Amino acid sequence: MPRKTTEAAATKPAAKKTVTRRTTKKTTETTEPTWDHVATRAYYISLAEGGDATDNWLRAERELVTA
Numbered sequence: 001m002p003r004k005t006t007e008a009a010a011t012k013p014a015a016k017k018t019v020t021r022r023t024t025k026k027t028t029e030t031t032e033p034t035w036d037h038v039a040t041r042a043y044y045i046s047l048a049e050g051g052d053a054t055d056n057w058l059r060a061e062r063e064l065v066t067a
Contacts, residue, residue: 033064 041060046053 033061037064 038057038060041064042053042056045051045056045059049056
């Protein structure tokens with residue numbers, strides 16, 4: 001015997017609330033410094049200490065790669 005519509009509606013389980021967990025995105029990729037970043041850092045090194053432009057450039061690259 002089929003149930004009445006009111007009985008069927010009364011026996012339905014309540015809908016479950018979905019839970020969304022927030023996760024943080026981990027970045028393991030290191031980025032290479034751009035030409036502009038190295039040039040700017042080398043410029044500030046030359047203002048502060050003077051020296052050879054090539055040495056300043058190489059120092060700026062080393063500092064930016066390790067940072």
